[in-house]
Amino acid sequence: MSNVYDKAHELSSALKDSDEFQKLKDLHVEVENDEVAKRMLDNFRNIQIELQQMQMQGQQPSEEEITQAQKQFEMVQQHEVISKLMAEEQRLSTVISDINKIVTEPLEEIYGTPEDNKSE
Helix, strand or coil: CHHHHHHHHHHHHHHHHCHHHHHHHHHHHHHHHHHHHHHHHHHHHHHHHHHHHHHHHEEEEEHHHHHHHHHHHHHHHHHHHHHHHHHHHHEEEHHHHHHHHHHHHHHHHCCCCCCHHHCC
């Protein structure tokens, strides 16, 4: 029987070799080398983190904070490289989500899916 951890490391290597990962890595380097893009993205991500922390603490962001986040999002979306980076992040996230579904299939055989358990 093969070692499950060895397979996980093989999967990790395959992910690193994937087109999605390589494109994301290249775009990340491009953003890091563009001072304006890096600053814009850092500001946007800091706002995201602040809002998430507020929500985790049970606080509701103010209208002003939500508006500021939306404006920042619109700004970063207009930057070509950042927009490409975010699209590639989404593609890689989809790949990882798909992999997660595949990996957890054996558990679903035992426990069912969350959707199956809602009706109980």
